Amino acid sequence: MTNTKCREIDWDLTFKTKHPSKITSDITNKGDSNKRSFALKLLCEELPTLSKRYIHKPNLYSSLSCILCEKLVEENNMHIFTCKRKGQIDPIKNLTNKFKKILIEKIKKEEPDLSFFDVIKDFIPNILVTKVKKICRNKKAKANKIIIDVLEEFQKILKQIWKERCDKVIE
Numbered sequence: 001m002t003n004t005k006c007r008e009i010d011w012d013l014t015f016k017t018k019h020p021s022k023i024t025s026d027i028t029n030k031g032d033s034n035k036r037s038f039a040l041k042l043l044c045e046e047l048p049t050l051s052k053r054y055i056h057k058p059n060l061y062s063s064l065s066c067i068l069c070e071k072l073v074e075e076n077n078m079h080i081f082t083c084k085r086k087g088q089i090d091p092i093k094n095l096t097n098k099f100k101k102i103l104i105e106k107i108k109k110e111e112p113d114l115s116f117f118d119v120i121k122d123f124i125p126n127i128l129v130t131k132v133k134k135i136c137r138n139k140k141a142k143a144n145k146i147i148i149d150v151l152e153e154f155q156k157i158l159k160q161i162w163k164e165r166c167d168k169v170i171e
């Protein structure tokens with residue numbers, strides 16, 4: 001990992017999300033530990049993909065290529081999520097949309113008085129500023145720039161919707 005990338009990561013929060021939740025009883029929460037184990041493997045690029053298995057047991061696996069692809073592509077940790085599975089749709093786009101949806105849901109939950117319509121109108125919820133600032137390790141200027149850029153980008157989408165409406169409505 002490059003130094004610049006290293007500085008851009010909130011390490012505290014990163015590890016907090018991978019660390020098992022507080023042990024309050026002797027009963028091990030299996031679901032919880034499964035979740036953490038997956039998250040850790042993903043972070044450390046340790047998912048048992050074909051490229052890993054092939055290296056360790058070449059006698060058992062015929063190749064390190066993804067079996068869901070038409071082309072010969074190495075199945076590593078990232079490929080699991082970027083594999084088009086013989087289709088044309090870019091899975092990253094889909095994942096980004098899902099991430100956005102979850103983020104919006106969480107903002108709505110934390111700030112119940114704000115609706116998504118308020119965000120559409122361009123009101124900026126505090127929770128968004130706090131979260132982005134946290135991601136930017138409290139660099140306020142950087143966080144503000146990100147938020148402004150995101151809203152600007154979002155306004156373009158809204159404007160496009162308005163424009164499409166205007167093209168259809170004969171005035």
Ligand SMILES: [Zn+2]
Nearest residue numbers: 066068069083
């Ligand atoms: Zn593939």
